[in-house]
Amino acid sequence: MLFTGIVQNLERRTLNRSLSSLIAILILLCGILLIMGLFIWRLSNFSGNITEMKDRALDLLENLKTWIAETFAFSSEKQEQLIKQQGSQSSNRTGNMLISFANSTVSVMVNTILVLVYTYLFLYYRNRIKQFILKLVPSDKELKAKKIIEEATQVSRHYLTGLAMMIVILWILYGIGFTLVGVENAVFFAVLCGILEIVPFIGNITGTSITVLAVVAQGGQTSQILGVIGVYLLIQFIQTYIIEPLVVGDQVNINPLFTIMALVAGESIWGIAGMVLAIPMLGIFKIICDHIPSLQPYGYLIGTDKKKRKKLFHKKD
Numbered sequence: 078m079l080f081t082g083i084v085q086n087l088e089r090r091t092l093n094r095s096l097s098s099l100i101a102i103l104i105l106l107c108g109i110l111l112i113m114g115l116f117i118w119r120l121s122n123f124s125g126n127i128t129e130m131k132d133r134a135l136d137l138l139e140n141l142k143t144w145i146a147e148t149f150a151f152s153s154e155k156q157e158q159l160i161k162q163q164g165s166q167s168s169n170r171t172g173n174m175l176i177s178f179a180n181s182t183v184s185v186m187v188n189t190i191l192v193l194v195y196t197y198l199f200l201y202y203r204n205r206i207k208q209f210i211l212k213l214v215p216s217d218k219e220l221k222a223k224k225i226i227e228e229a230t231q232v233s234r235h236y237l238t239g240l241a242m243m244i245v246i247l248w249i250l251y252g253i254g255f256t257l258v259g260v261e262n263a264v265f266f267a268v269l270c271g272i273l274e275i276v277p278f279i280g281n282i283t284g285t286s287i288t289v290l291a292v293v294a295q296g297g298q299t300s301q302i303l304g305v306i307g308v309y310l311l312i313q314f315i316q317t318y319i320i321e322p323l324v325v326g327d328q329v330n331i332n333p334l335f336t337i338m339a340l341v342a343g344e345s346i347w348g349i350a351g352m353v354l355a356i357p358m359l360g361i362f363k364i365i366c367d368h369i370p371s372l373q374p375y376g377y378l379i380g381t382d383k384k385k386r387k388k389l390f391h392k393k394d
Contacts, residue, residue, distance in 0.1 A: 079237040080200060081230060081234060083100075083101050083104065084097045084098055084100075084101050084200050094200075095201060098200040099197065101196075101200055102196060105193070105196065112268075112272070207226055210226060211226075225364060225365055225368050228364050229361040229365070232361065233361065236356070236357050237357065240274075240275065243320050244272065244274055245271070247274055247312065247316065248268055248271040249267075250312050251263075251270045251271060252267035254308035254311070254312060255267055255288070258304035258305055259297075259301055259304070260291075260295075260305060261291075266284070266288045266291065269284050269287065270285060271284075275352075276340065276352045276353065277336060277340065277356060279340065279352070285305065285306070288305055289305055292305055330360070330381055331356065331359055331363065331381070332381045335359065336359070339355040339356060339358070339359045340356075342355065343355030359379065363376050363380060366379075367380075
C-alpha cells in the first residue's frame, strides 16, 4: 500500500507493471540499505568507546555490590558466589544459544527475501486481488466495496508515508537535542530513537532508556542524564502536538486502549513486524466497520471522538 502510489505514477509514464513493481522494490531495498549503512557507520564509531564504557560499567557494578553489601548485609563474597553459580548454569546453555542465534540469523535473511518477493507480487497482482474482493460481494454492494478498498488503501499509505517523514524529523530533533546535552555518539542514538518510533508508545520509551543507560555507562553526570530525559519529554511534546497533527494527521483514528491491545496482539502473531503493521491494519478494520451497519458499534468502540484532521502534506488521490 505504501508503494501503490509510486507504482501508479510509474505506470502512467508508460512503464509496464512488472518493471514499475520492480523499481518500487528496489527503492524499498535501497531505503533499507541506506538506514542500515547509516546505523553501521555510527555503530563503528560507537564501538571505539566500548572498552571505556565497559570499564565504567564495571566500576558501577562494583559500587552497586558495595551498596548491596552495606544496605542488605549481603557480603561481596556471597554475591560473587551467587554470580559464579549463575554463570556455571548459563555456560551449559552457551552452545544452544549459538545454534539458536545462527538459526535466527538465517531465518531473518530468508524472511527478508520472502517479504520483498511478496511485496513485488502484491504490487503486480493488486488489481486481480481487488477484483477478487469485488467478486465476493453482491453486485448491489460493489460501489460500497470499492469505496472501502480505496479508503483502506489511502489510510495505510498516508499513515506510513507520514510516519516515515516524522521519523526523519525526529532524527534531526534528537540529534540536535542529544548533541546539546553532550551525549557521545549523539547521531547514533538519535537514529536509534527515531527508528524505534515505528512502534508507538513502546519504541520511544525503549530508545530513550537505552540512551540513558549509555550515558550512565559513559560516566555521564546527573545533569546529563536529566538533560536526556528533558530532551525526550520536549520532543514528545513537539511530536504529539505539532509533528503528528501536521505530518501524520489523524489518518488512523484509534483510541489508545485498542492501540496498545493491537500492538500486543501484533507482537504475539508476527513479532516486531506485527507491531509495525498493527496500527494500519486496525485502521483498515475500523474503516470496514464504519461502512457496514452491523459492525458500526465495533468501529465506534475502537475509535475516538476527535474530528479527523488532514495532515500538512496531504494530497488528493
